[in-house]
Amino acid sequence: MGLLKEKDREKVKKVFEEIEKDVKIVMFTQETECQQCEMTRKLLEEISGLSDKLSLEVHDFVSEAGLAKNYGVDKIPAIVLIGERDYGLHFYGLPSGFEINVLIGDIIDVGKRNPELSKEVTAELAKVDRPVHIQVLVSPT
């Protein structure tokens, strides 16, 4: 039994048709998986199977600590979305409920290589000239 319902899988497959370029989904878990890590991995396996432009790599946070550090990952389960480069976009924890929509939306933005921000917002963000780390704390809905 999948984590996504059949009708949701069909919906996601349809919106994934908007993806134009390859998206690499990188996940960090560990050998003895906590329940959230295992469920996150299974969810990503389902999601990445819904478009041939998506690939999934699963890495071990402990045995591949150097790689985790390169991706800026400091806790698990962690999902990193890679387009033509690493944008520093991370999801920590099992995405559930509405958060799955956020993940899918971000996969599509990366796949279109376009975050679809207004000119005004893009102009403001161009003024950023030093590291900015944003953390958005959410809870399951």
Next chain:
Amino acid sequence: MASDHITADMVEGSEFPFLVVKYNVSGVPHSVINEKHSIVGAQSDLEFASAILKAIGK
């Protein structure tokens, strides 16, 4: 994606309670910029961009 300087994490608060405590989170979404500046509640993209600039002193 819009800036090479910005990294962004979506964090499941229920799985990482130490962050909920660290940032004194009482409602979600709760956003934190550079571990210091908090924004509570949903914001427009522009409000968020302004908050980022404010956080870095611009």
